[in-house]
Amino acid sequence: MLDAIIQGLLLGGYYAMLAAGLSLLFGVAKFINLAHGDLAILGAYLVLFGVKVLGLSPWLSVLLSLPIMGILGWLLQKYLFTRTQAAGFLLPLLVTFGLGAVLQNGLYGVFGSDTRSLANYIGDLSWDSWQLTDQISVGKLPVITFACAILVLAGLQLMLSFTRLGRAIRATASDPEAAELNGINANAVHCSVSAIAVMVTGLAGAFLAMRAQITPYDGPVQLIFAFEAVVIGGIGSLWGTLIGGIVLGISQSLGATLISAQWFQLTGHLVFLAVLTARFYSAIAHQRGGWRMFLKQSYFSITGSLPSKVTKTKIKNG
Amino acid sequence: MSKNTLIRSSVSRRQFIKGASGGIVSLGLLGSSSLFANPDNVIRIGYVMPRSGPLSSFSQGDDFLLKQVHKQLANGLNINGVQYALEFFLGDTQSSTIRASQVASDLINGKNIDLMLTSSTPETVNPVADACEAAGVPCLSTTAPWESFYYGRGAKPGQPSPFKWTYHFCFGVADFAKLYIDQWSKVKTNNRVGMLLPNDADGNSIRHLLIPDLEKAGYTVIDAGPYEDGASDFSQQINLFKKENCEIFNTFPFPPDFPVFWRQAAQKGYAQRVKISQLAKAGLFPAELNSLGRLGYGLAAGAYWHKDFPFASGSTGLSSQQIASGFEKSTGKQWDQQVGATASLFDAAIEALIQSNAPKDKVALVMAITKLRTETAVGIIDFTKGPVPNCATTGLVGVQWVKAQQGPWEFALNIVSNADHPLVKVTNTMTPYRIGG
Numbered sequence: 001m002l003d004a005i006i007q008g009l010l011l012g013g014y015y016a017m018l019a020a021g022l023s024l025l026f027g028v029a030k031f032i033n034l035a036h037g038d039l040a041i042l043g044a045y046l047v048l049f050g051v052k053v054l055g056l057s058p059w060l061s062v063l064l065s066l067p068i069m070g071i072l073g074w075l076l077q078k079y080l081f082t083r084t085q086a087a088g089f090l091l092p093l094l095v096t097f098g099l100g101a102v103l104q105n106g107l108y109g110v111f112g113s114d115t116r117s118l119a120n121y122i123g124d125l126s127w128d129s130w131q132l133t134d135q136i137s138v139g140k141l142p143v144i145t146f147a148c149a150i151l152v153l154a155g156l157q158l159m160l161s162f163t164r165l166g167r168a169i170r171a172t173a174s175d176p177e178a179a180e181l182n183g184i185n186a187n188a189v190h191c192s193v194s195a196i197a198v199m200v201t202g203l204a205g206a207f208l209a210m211r212a213q214i215t216p217y218d219g220p221v222q223l224i225f226a227f228e229a230v231v232i233g234g235i236g237s238l239w240g241t242l243i244g245g246i247v248l249g250i251s252q253s254l255g256a257t258l259i260s261a262q263w264f265q266l267t268g269h270l271v272f273l274a275v276l277t278a279r280f281y282s283a284i285a286h287q288r289g290g291w292r293m294f295l296k297q298s299y300f301s302i303t304g305s306l307p308s309k310v311t312k313t314k315i316k317n318g
Numbered sequence: 319m320s321k322n323t324l325i326r327s328s329v330s331r332r333q334f335i336k337g338a339s340g341g342i343v344s345l346g347l348l349g350s351s352s353l354f355a356n357p358d359n360v361i362r363i364g365y366v367m368p369r370s371g372p373l374s375s376f377s378q379g380d381d382f383l384l385k386q387v388h389k390q391l392a393n394g395l396n397i398n399g400v401q402y403a404l405e406f407f408l409g410d411t412q413s414s415t416i417r418a419s420q421v422a423s424d425l426i427n428g429k430n431i432d433l434m435l436t437s438s439t440p441e442t443v444n445p446v447a448d449a450c451e452a453a454g455v456p457c458l459s460t461t462a463p464w465e466s467f468y469y470g471r472g473a474k475p476g477q478p479s480p481f482k483w484t485y486h487f488c489f490g491v492a493d494f495a496k497l498y499i500d501q502w503s504k505v506k507t508n509n510r511v512g513m514l515l516p517n518d519a520d521g522n523s524i525r526h527l528l529i530p531d532l533e534k535a536g537y538t539v540i541d542a543g544p545y546e547d548g549a550s551d552f553s554q555q556i557n558l559f560k561k562e563n564c565e566i567f568n569t570f571p572f573p574p575d576f577p578v579f580w581r582q583a584a585q586k587g588y589a590q591r592v593k594i595s596q597l598a599k600a601g602l603f604p605a606e607l608n609s610l611g612r613l614g615y616g617l618a619a620g621a622y623w624h625k626d627f628p629f630a631s632g633s634t635g636l637s638s639q640q641i642a643s644g645f646e647k648s649t650g651k652q653w654d655q656q657v658g659a660t661a662s663l664f665d666a667a668i669e670a671l672i673q674s675n676a677p678k679d680k681v682a683l684v685m686a687i688t689k690l691r692t693e694t695a696v697g698i699i700d701f702t703k704g705p706v707p708n709c710a711t712t713g714l715v716g717v718q719w720v721k722a723q724q725g726p727w728e729f730a731l732n733i734v735s736n737a738d739h740p741l742v743k744v745t746n747t748m749t750p751y752r753i754g755g
Contacts, residue, residue: 003553003557004553004554007551007553008551011550011551105370108370108371108374112374113370113371113372113373113374113375114375114603114605115375115573115574115603115605115606115609116605116609117577117609117610117611119577119581119609119610119611120608120609120610120611120612123611123612124612126581126611126613127580127581127582127584127585127589127613128585129584129585129586129587131587135557137585137586137587138585139581139582139585139586140585141581142585211578211581212550212574212577212578213573213574213577213578213606213609214574215372215574217371217372218574221548249551252549252550252551253551253553253554256545256549256551256553256554257553257554260543260544261542261543261544261545261549261554261555262517262543262544262545262546264545264546264549264551265546265548265549266546
């Protein structure tokens, strides 16, 4: 039980890092990037390219891949996302869906379909662990991933709270037009946010490639986990994303331990649905003057329908 | 004037497109059969594979093997005194079942093929075979457990076969039991087996068919229960195997899940206790092992082809050793099991064409396949012996991935058990699993 919580917590760190980019982009630029998982895989392949073709050390390669992913994010926002967003809500979804397909097949074209992993380049770190008790041990790589996620999210939070860019991002997120009236270039802010988001996503992809195997077609599954973490944690909130990732990770591993191994993904999905439902109803409740009023109304609408059933049965009996 | 140029340019563009596509078609005809102007003497073969997408590792050897077949049959095939040319039409399933049946129908209707060949996973083989069965085109396939080909497409045990046109040769679930019982006897263990089986078609059929056989043979099997493909945490299963002290570990996972499991097993100290770690489905391709690194040395598996098989491939004119080295030279990658299996598919197909005496007659061709008994790269296949109508079995050898003694590849594959395939010689003794080899 304790073991499941620890493993889930550590897994949640990875989910949070994966979800941060999606959350940022949705929170500020207000669109859902369906190519998010594929961008993570692209980041992983970029690191692999550095290690395998250029012969760099894996950590140096991760560092070098970050600015490249950042530039890519900037360009994507400037030349693709901004233009599609002008055409309404649906088009960005379709375009990023298409972008995902292009990335998958592009990676396949360049790297082939062989399954690859960074694990064999980081030596025994991929499976080394600290033994806490006889029953409980934690892997070094999951701990590093978790620590890295905290660092990244804390860094982002500090940047949002205390820097000029952070202020501009917050202003643009809440009202882009008002921000522009105050001399902020909303387009440039969107581009920087996209750059940061894609960079963090690439980093998450690199960690994925260290703990698992990747192929060019692995993006969509990652998108689902990221999306669930974002929704559970609350859209656009960074600490919420961390909590969302951890809740997702813990509920998956607890579901697998307490109920059945088959419940691993299912518990995660159920928690996601439960949170979504709660959010949905709390929005309705908010419109109707709070939870108490909402529940009262719902109660009456149920009890109001009961007498009619009673009369019906009476008629049948009579 | 401007109108005039406009029209002219549009006409010339059309002509260009027409000319271009016409050129491609006639080029294809030239390349394969300029000597055989009579279309009655050209045998048209459809070949459907997952050439792109997640399953595309299975088709890595196709280009090399087809080139060999072309070389071997450059002068065509003499069948019953008539000289025939062969023309192959390649179809790509893009690793999707839906696309597979579409591509198969396109080849059947559009290319008017005489024989369909297909291979690699039930997701490829079953839809293609179904399309051929419906259209009445002979189809020969391999590399998917025969149970999933036969029962997976609606045949019932004990009843006559519902299939007239589709034939398959491959190992089956029963081969695993025979193989494991022999292979696991080579290393001293406590005979307690931890089983990690997902909730998918293969996992469930193994659960119902293999576990009883192992228990009958004296093994205590601890099934960690079904799980969904793509799980990212396996602590529950690993803790169970540790608690039950399973010195043998066996799994039939969705391939990308295995490294996640095995790294976690090492983190949690289970991999350090295991004496035999036996994979199926995962660990077929050297690339998977390379990405496991040091954790991969000593993993055991079953193989349907190996470069040390003593059989020759008639269609390519190569021995098993030559297939492996030729593949490595042409692709720059280490040989894998599927190259030999694909060669065996061509071997069986060419032999069936010859024995039919009338390869353009679909009924004669199917009759020849039902009676086919021939040597291929994977061994002797015999359609007269069963196990069920429409299927022939091939054997599995027990193999172990070890650190290669010399380059260029990181891993070498030793044959350590041949109980299920006695014609193949064992090359090395099986060693207990140890991290780092």
